Amino acid sequence: MRHTKLAGLDVARIGLGCMGMSAYYTGAGTDDQESVRTIHRALDLGVTLLDTADVYGPHTNEELVGRALAGRRDDVVLATKFGLVSYRADGARQQRDSTPANIRLAVEGSLRRLATDRIDLYYQHRVDPDVPIEETVGTLKELVEEGKIRHIGLSEASPQTIRRAHAVHPITAVQTEYSLWTRDVEAEILPVLRELGIGLVPYAPLGRGFLAGAVRSVDQLNGDDFRRTIPRFADANLAANLRIADEVGAVAEELGATSAQVALAWLLAQGDDVVPIPGTKRVDRLEENAGADGLRLSSAQLSRLDALGGPAGERYGEANMTAIDR
Numbered sequence: 001m002r003h004t005k006l007a008g009l010d011v012a013r014i015g016l017g018c019m020g021m022s023a024y025y026t027g028a029g030t031d032d033q034e035s036v037r038t039i040h041r042a043l044d045l046g047v048t049l050l051d052t053a054d055v056y057g058p059h060t061n062e063e064l065v066g067r068a069l070a071g072r073r074d075d076v077v078l079a080t081k082f083g084l085v086s087y088r089a090d091g092a093r094q095q096r097d098s099t100p101a102n103i104r105l106a107v108e109g110s111l112r113r114l115a116t117d118r119i120d121l122y123y124q125h126r127v128d129p130d131v132p133i134e135e136t137v138g139t140l141k142e143l144v145e146e147g148k149i150r151h152i153g154l155s156e157a158s159p160q161t162i163r164r165a166h167a168v169h170p171i172t173a174v175q176t177e178y179s180l181w182t183r184d185v186e187a188e189i190l191p192v193l194r195e196l197g198i199g200l201v202p203y204a205p206l207g208r209g210f211l212a213g214a215v216r217s218v219d220q221l222n223g224d225d226f227r228r229t230i231p232r233f234a235d236a237n238l239a240a241n242l243r244i245a246d247e248v249g250a251v252a253e254e255l256g257a258t259s260a261q262v263a264l265a266w267l268l269a270q271g272d273d274v275v276p277i278p279g280t281k282r283v284d285r286l287e288e289n290a291g292a293d294g295l296r297l298s299s300a301q302l303s304r305l306d307a308l309g310g311p312a313g314e315r316y317g318e319a320n321m322t323a324i325d326r
Contacts, residue, residue: 006199015049
């Protein structure tokens with residue numbers, strides 16, 4: 001697999017999101033053995049960037065990744081996140097806790113669960129409105145100096161927050177949703193990242209399965225599937241959005257590829273500083289996604305996909321929308 005750099009961090013062009021192995025989606029967390037096989041196969045295929053977070057489970061996803069990496073830790077760039085789990089004994093903060101004390105508790109917990117002595121890329125999961133970003137990044141800078149983390153990342157931060165954070169310590173990567181049906185990042189965030197030399201790590205690059213053609217009706221989703229809370233998957237919106245999935249499928253048919261591969265190839269074509277992390281817990285899907293690294297879209301095909309326009313519905317429900325772009 002080709003490699004690129006997120007700032008100074010060397011990674012393969014396609015990473016692996018591990019969240020769905022433990023939480024949120026239909027069938028999540030039902031087969032840890034298959035998830036471990038998937039992680040091992042990812043490493044065999046040359047995938048290097050693995051992404052998890054303490055809130056996934058909570059905690060169980062980091063434990064799973066830690067078990068899977070036994071004896072192979074040096075083969076990966078290990079990324080995890082903090083800030084949506086409060087470790088304070090008094091329970092005073094239950095959401096978005098980026099106080100210095102909580103960060104230090106969080107990193108120790110993640111190191112223990114991941115069975116490692118360092119985290120390669122440590123993201124603030126969501127910006128804490130009650131803690132200045134300068135204070136948060138100042139604490140992360142101390143952790144870099146102590147060798148507990150190697151690189152600092154942000155997730156769902158606004159352009160202004162990114163600039164303020166980067167002024168305290170270089171930010172290596174920003175994670176946000178980016179795909180053929182979520183292109184908000186292109187307006188303001190991506191230009192700032194390129195100005196500052198920060199990499200972009202798109203999560204949900206397959207539109208949470210939609211762009212892969214996997215979801216055509218909400219009836220396919222379990223009652224506790226997180227996607228049922230997303231307006232884009234509501235019945236009327238989903239029906240309107242099928243035009244996007246159908247066009248991706250049409251391009252895939254022309255190329256003898258899959259819809260997932262086309263969606264990922266489009267993202268890779270957006271720049272060498274873009275490293276998507278499609279999530280899966282299945283070996284066959286992992287191999288399919290990794291195959292996108294060798295797929296090249298023509299200028300005409302890229303133009304067709306660029307012209308699709310935005311989807312119907314927001315990418316999160318109202319409560320979660322308030323936590324992004326802070």
